[in-house]
Amino acid sequence: MRVMVTGAAGFLGSHLCDRLLAEGHEVIGLDNLVTGNIRNVEHLSGNPRYQFIKHDVTEYIFLSGPLDALLHFASPASPIDYLELPIQTLKVGALGTHKALGLAREKGSRFLIASSSEVYGDPLIHPQKEDYWGNVNPIGPRGVYDEAKRFGEALTMAYHRSHGVDTKIVRIFNTFGPRMRANDGRVVPAFITQALAGKPLTIFGDGTQTRSFCFVSDLIEGIYRLLLSDLSEPCNVGNPAEMTIQQFAEEVLRLTGSKSTLTYEPLPTDDPKVRQPDISHAKEKLGWEPRVSLKEGLRQTIEFFRAAGY
Numbered sequence: 001m002r003v004m005v006t007g008a009a010g011f012l013g014s015h016l017c018d019r020l021l022a023e024g025h026e027v028i029g030l031d032n033l034v035t036g037n038i039r040n041v042e043h044l045s046g047n048p049r050y051q052f053i054k055h056d057v058t059e060y061i062f063l064s065g066p067l068d069a070l071l072h073f074a075s076p077a078s079p080i081d082y083l084e085l086p087i088q089t090l091k092v093g094a095l096g097t098h099k100a101l102g103l104a105r106e107k108g109s110r111f112l113i114a115s116s117s118e119v120y121g122d123p124l125i126h127p128q129k130e131d132y133w134g135n136v137n138p139i140g141p142r143g144v145y146d147e148a149k150r151f152g153e154a155l156t157m158a159y160h161r162s163h164g165v166d167t168k169i170v171r172i173f174n175t176f177g178p179r180m181r182a183n184d185g186r187v188v189p190a191f192i193t194q195a196l197a198g199k200p201l202t203i204f205g206d207g208t209q210t211r212s213f214c215f216v217s218d219l220i221e222g223i224y225r226l227l228l229s230d231l232s233e234p235c236n237v238g239n240p241a242e243m244t245i246q247q248f249a250e251e252v253l254r255l256t257g258s259k260s261t262l263t264y265e266p267l268p269t270d271d272p273k274v275r276q277p278d279i280s281h282a283k284e285k286l287g288w289e290p291r292v293s294l295k296e297g298l299r300q301t302i303e304f305f306r307a308a309g310y
């Protein structure tokens with residue numbers, strides 16, 4: 001296949017490019033490098049099946065030749081990124097998704113959008129199943145991301161229903177692994193870099209809020225299976241192993257061997273109190289479930305940050 005990945009220089013986008021190339025596909029990576037890092041795809045520069053285009057997906061995309069699939073992964077994705085870039089976040093989810101869907105329609109490509117567990121907001125149903133409509137504050141600081149993803153899903157379904165585009169929607173839950181940005185503010189790079197530097201781990205709130213962390217290789221496998229499937233309804237992909245942020249901090253301390261202390265800071269506005277994917281849909285329709293344990297995934301991620309000098 002000839003495949004386009006938007007957000008190709010991001011954490012997930014770059015791992016997706018690697019996987020698509022390994023499967024023998026031709027990949028066109030698009031990124032405006034606002035939160036993406038070209039170093040994530042530097043190793044692909046000599047590959048004759050890979051092409052990188054610096055482009056903002058909210059602007060019209062000209063592409064000659066056929067396109068078999070388009071994976072739309074461009075967006076600021078960590079809470080501090082989308083709080084710093086609220087309008088860009090809304091634009092890439094709305095205008096960017098529109099441009100990407102327009103190109104997919106024109107080329108007859110299948111289309112896969114990176115949606116998020118954030119569409120469930122601060123969930124009142126636990127664990128979250130795809131048929132839950134969510135509990136989102138549209139005007140809160142996180143609303144720029146949550147509503148951008150929700151609008152992206154709505155537009156994707158409209159192109160599917162009105163224009164017959166072959167679309168897929170993946171709802172991605174917390175994912176971690178090598179190539180996360182050290183300073184993106186998310187809990188995994190924050191705790192690992194703090195632990196390696198011997199600085200206190202900054203727990204927001206009292207640490208009783210929960211998350212369920214999926215290693216990046218598992219997530220990419222789920223997305224690749226979804227891309228090849230005939231599912232058009234949203235599909236959760238994530239690891240259901242749920243833990244509190246306090247437990248997560250203790251695990252990072254154990255695995256790094258760090259003597260860092262724990263410090264408690266205010267909980268950000270609208271921070272979800274619980275999050276855990278119900279993955280029965282992915283299991284049944286894609287035959288997918290995660291394989292990499294938190295311990296093994298964290299080992300590789302800690303190694304990545306150590307090698308990067310942290």
Ligand code: UDP
Nearest residue numbers: 079185186187188190202203204209245271
């Ligand atoms: N968190 C924390 N300390 C940090 C960064 C995040 O305690 O230095 C908490 C955050 O408040 C949230 C959880 O860890 O409850 C996961 O945050 P992250 O930003 O990784 O992603 P989210 O799941 O909120 O999108």
